[in-house]
Amino acid sequence: MTLRNALLERPNSLNLLRLVLAGSVIVGHAWPVGREGAAPGWVESVVSLAVPGFFCLSGFLIAHSRMRLPLGRFMWNRCLRILPAYWVVLAAVALVAAPLSTLGGGVWSASEAVRYMASNAALRQFTWTIPGTVDGWAWNGSLWTLWFEFIAYIGAGVLLSIALVRRHPATVSAVLYVLGAVSVWWMFGPGGISTDLFRDLAWLGTYFLAGMTFYFLSGRVPLDARWAIVSVACLALFLSLEWAHFAGGLPLAYSLLWAGAVIPARWAQRNDVSYGVYIYAFPVQVLLEWFVPGLGVALHIVLAFAITVPLAWTSWLLVERPAMRLKHLDLRRDHPRVPPRREPTLAP
Template identity: 30%
Template sequence: MSQLKYESRENSFGFLRLLFASLVILSHTPEIYDGNRNREILTNIFGSISFGELAVDGFFLISGYLISASYLKTQSPVSFLKKRIFRIYPAFAASYLICDLVVAPLGGGDVAVTPQHVLSLAARILLLQPPMSTTAFHGTYYPDLNGAMWTIPYEFRCYLLILALGLLGFFNRKRVILITAISFLVLSCIIPEHYHPFGYEAALAQTQAHSFWDRIFNLTVGEPRSTIRFVGVFLCGSTYQIYKDRISFDKKWTAAFSAAALVTFLFEPRTANLAVAIFGGYLVIAISNLGKQYVTCKINSENDISYGVYLYAWPAAKLILWYRPDMNIVLVGMLTLISAVIMGTVSWHLLEKPIMHKIQRKAPSNPAVIA
């Protein structure tokens, strides 16, 4: 078995993350444009999940793999938590403020910077909740300021889960993590369908009778089915990490089998998520392990703009369609991608990269595993 390349910059994780961010744009563009999935490519092919859902699962697989490695290599729980906070919050907060103070008024919304608004804004950023506006993009499909942000709190909760598992000593009991991952993946296949693709606000709008404690549960734990799904996928990535020395990721026949199994199970909605986690997870790690001779190891490697692309694509698409609702859908997607890449590049160089460098200088760690 070849040495895994995650130990250095000679991997394709950056390429995969940028690919997944681009697939989210490919998926969201027709949904925002039409208000449905009638023109969503992957849904039309398999009748199960969209490119957006597949891409988000891909993000969680990579995070599970790398964040587990980060925990195992970090000297203290405090250092681990600090790195995770500074990786997620600064870019999220900046995007939130831009959506609230710039995108909302450009989208026809009202912005009243009152003490109450500021307190609400601070609380929502702290809880990693998407920005809200009841007036922006009025009359359009999915009038959210940033409908893609809903997955961010789930990812951060998975970081906290890794910290908890580590403190409880479960990384020394690999089977516990393996069994937990499988259990959550199986649960995600069998529990009733109650999935809201554009987040907490959409779910809450349909359940206004929720009690105070129900709301607290949703804010801290999340929508149950989404939580089960993401924890299962994330821990699948963690499982691949802790068993990496016993799995060959460079076997072509295994990759071919995984690809065939993935395609087969994608035709069944209830097994699609499990297939993406297990078989897609193997393919993700196998692709990431490609050597430096492959161009994928150079794309988005030194400067990872994928987080910013993910954060800014939705508001870019909404603004484009707000001002040009009759624009060709392909052009909308292309302009969204270009805008998101520009904003992602700015976010990386002005915010994310400088902060990461400061954290690394204070607490030396392998940059390849700071996801």
């Protein structure tokens, strides 16, 4: 059986994997947010793969979506998936969490809250704090990746609009992946590039390209536990050698895709709360530390999950899922209504 058979022609557990990755971000943030210093080395190594893992899965899913949809409809769907919930979490932090935090000290300013929402509205994080609240801590240290995610959407959308690329997508994506990996190696090594904007774009973009490459090769790549074992072993080796940031894309992507095909959690296809967990966890953790400092890592993690998961479900039910129902909205006037095509649940 190939990856295409396992992931595109039958139910899969990719939503569950994204939820696990989002949960691991909560674990990783527990030490710095809880003022417990750095996480243990093995925890840091595992958690450091969470965001790259998201990008691997996104590359696979986004390539699938773009190859099925015209560019305009593809970008409309991507905006619906990421922006409404993002804007709501900005408002929730600025207008609910920040005022609530003043019960533990500080002063909330409506003008600063509006500035926080307005300056961050386009996904790029320009304002991290709301002055006067929580001693100037960053309110949501997880949102920085979303700008890079959206840039990847645009890049994939435009790239796969080129006729030559659409005829040879596997070759093009594989070549770009290799070029990306080399550029990341150079930036972090001999090039000495220190600008996070360029480093993060190349780093996360390379993982995204790894997922795209596996999508286009999915009809030829087998679903094989031996391949998964080798991938995990390579990933562990690269982590030990500190090579994972430029060489970990393919083994991480295959490991996750294999797990998504074989883990029996088909129920996860119907509901995807991973995005909500990702965007709400950090402000929840900030409030926990603000109101109940010194909880200890274990209790901090348990309480963070207990509060974040209901918020994520609420976001899914009231914001994300209703927004996604607009995917088939016909934006053209005076056009005969055509029954919408049923989209596969694979597409995020």
